[in-house]
Amino acid sequence: MQNSEALALAAALLAAAGELTRHINDGVVARGFDGRPAYGFAFTRLAPDGATVTELATHLGVTKQAASQLVDELVRKGYVERRAHPADARARLVVLTGRGWECTRAAEEAAAEAVRAWSDVLGEGEVAVLRDRLVRIAPHGPIRPTW
Amino acid sequence: MQNSEALALAAALLAAAGELTRHINDGVVARGFDGRPAYGFAFTRLAPDGATVTELATHLGVTKQAASQLVDELVRKGYVERRAHPADARARLVVLTGRGWECTRAAEEAAAEAVRAWSDVLGEGEVAVLRDRLVRIAPHGPIRPTW
């Protein structure tokens, strides 16, 4: 592979990820939720059993302070609650509220909608293959484009 | 595809894109260039013949003011120059300097290096397929994760 093709791959990845993220957020907003893209990805970590701020920070690839601020925001908007952690008195368990679950489902619907458009181009099987490859490449990386 | 799998695809895309972007930037910095990830993607638009600020803004998915600020930064660091536009006296053509070309090549090398690691996992052919699929999905989208 030529060097320039590697950069092209990076550009395509960013373009696809950005487009998908935007679609999801638009869909969530269209369904009546006040949010920004980070919410959906926070929710995937908080569901189904909640998570600590530190775990969320790792998942999102930000400092725990930034994650804490995000949780503040989510609490203010009624999507999550801070509860006492059952096994560690220092920690607090952040869990989804009813409305948080609704918003999560809205994000999933919007994501499915966006991916459906890709299936129309590539076919459903190819999209599944694509997902499989991506998961094998970046299985545990933080969900954060950071640029 | 289940709804939650669509979100998983989005997460995998973001994780892969983020990891690749970080690798590229680290590689560029390691080669002695002072930069941030946006530079590389700006360079792909500026090479080979330059571009206007407005074109760059579209490519990066930001306002032209933001693109202009980025160009300021690139000028200050010696990577690009503003020249008179040959066909439009309002516009200015932003072109790479010699050092800008060096930095571009460094970014390409770093990108190739990162992609090589993926080839070790998936095989070179699969990576090429991956790139092909992504290009077909998001051919012209702005290079910007925006979340």
Added chain:
DNA sequence: ACATATGGTCAAGCTACTTGACCATATGTA
């Protein structure tokens, strides 16, 4: 010729992050 559109910059403001300091609790070690 004039009205409107477009390329670009300047200025100001804001969002989402960072670093640094700090407290409370947990865990390892003598």
Added chain:
DNA sequence: TACATATGGTCAAGTAGCTTGACCATATGT
């Protein structure tokens, strides 16, 4: 036990990189 250190979390302040709004110069259409 007592103490040192590590970890989870928050508060506060600073900042990078974007935004919106105003404006000028040039181009384009009528």
